[in-house]
Amino acid sequence: MSYKNFPMVPRVIFGRGSFNQLNEILAPKRLSINAPFIYLVDDVFKNNSWLTSRIQLSYDDKLIFVSSKEEPKTSQVDALVEEIILLTKERPSGVIGIGGGTLLDLAKAVSIMLTNNGESKDYQGWDLVKNEGVYHVGIPTISGTGAEVSRTTVLTGPDRKLGINSDFTPFDQVILDSELTKDVPTDQWFYTGMDCYIHCVESLTGTYLNAFSQSYGDMALELCKEVFLNGELPEVESQEKLMMASWHGGMSIVYSQVGVAHALSYGLSYLLGTKHGIGNCIVFDQLEEFYPEGVKLFKEMKAKHNIELPKGICADLIDEQFDIMIDISLSLEPLWENALGKNWEKTITREKLRELYQKM
Known part of the structure; x- marks a missing residue:
């Protein structure tokens, strides 16, 4: 019998206020001054300086607000990847997803698609991803989906709703700060x-x-x-x-x-x-x-x-x-x-x- 050999999230930090350690966690992961960190943030935080003011952007780092009104789509992943490639001189040092399951799934998928050719719909299924994604961090702001820990990123494609299930999908780092969930309706x-x-x-x-x-x-x-x-x-x-x-x-x-x-x-x-x-x-x-x-x-x-x-x-x-x-x-x-x-x-x-x- 052959047993599944699944990866787990290698690093996780837990505790109220642990979001404040984001910058020191990321600093050693920066590949060069031309390789930015890309922050994908749920747009409910657009006018919420309590959260966004704690993200320190340097060099060419980019903060992109993304709507989570709809379930994440393969077309949305491809558009984000395109945008990031146009905005950056070098492959990003990392992708940081901040939000609920939608944002976490988008961050995982974007990380993978920055290093794999084709469109994200080509990778919907089990173990189709060939190359490791860029470094990616998950920061949930609502609890329940389990997207912070899973090896899938669930996407609605042109033909079906199915995850990119792969060993390269799980986050490299997760920050579990329950204070970020305080304003959820x-x-x-x-x-x-x-x-x-x-x-x-x-x-x-x-x-x-x-x-x-x-x-x-x-x-x-x-x-x-x-x-x-x-x-x-x-x-x-x-x-x-x-x-x-x-x-x-x-x-x-x-x-x-x-x-x-x-x-x-x-x-x-x-x-x-x-x-x-x-x-x-x-x-x-x-x-x-x-x-x-x-x-x-x-x-x-x-x-x-x-x-x-x-x-x-x-x-x-x-x-x-x-x-x-x-x-x-x-x-x-x-x-x-x-x-x-x-x-x-x-x-x-x-x-x-x-x-x-x-x-x-």
Whole structure:
């Protein structure tokens, strides 16, 4: 039997205020005065000097604000790479992503595409990347996606929504500063936190489960319960615990896989542009038959935090649109196999998937 030999993030710094150490972490990584650092920052921080004033730009360093209103696209990655090549004299010393899962995934993809030929859509899949990317740093400002720790960067391409899954994808350095999550709106906090919770449920109930995944998944699940279900935690403690839940949840799926909720939400995201966190919630809400315990707990958390999910988002779709979502979903074979085993195709038919989508 051959075992997976996955890379991990080699360096991580954790603690409130650790963002202030960014400049000293980057300084030794500068290749030359003509090789800039490129900061990709969520544009919600555009008028937020509390964060941006702490980034020290020198030489030709560039700060590029990027909208995270939509899920990251391959075309967006290619445009950023083009922009960076035009702006810089030499290959950048590093790419630093500051934001939620969208920005972290964009930073990982841009780092890879600066050293690999072609378009980013050519690398959607497993282990297609040939060359190591440029040095890249991930700094999450919201917790839950696990993008800070995963070996994938999930992108919507012209034909499908699929990650660039490779050994070159994980960050070289991650900074986990929970203070950066302090201004996240409640609904966003919930949807992204639930992405982590759903990672745990899918990993812990899947056929790919092993002791490595389970130890991380169990820890993340407990932390999610503390944050979203138990009594009111002090704000700082809640932020730190959710940041750790996101990390552990991401680690849990590194060595296993996600399942039904992700397989279906990729379809929503590709066709309707539904953001990943809320998409997972809309789907998971309908998955009692696959995850009875997990969904029951999810509904309790939803009620506790007064979250109203959008309803009827598939109500007006035509046959062709359902077919697009079903095709995307069925193409994610490892997810279905993890959720239901090798014979998953016996239960997961096109009719079954349409029936599920129609409930959303």
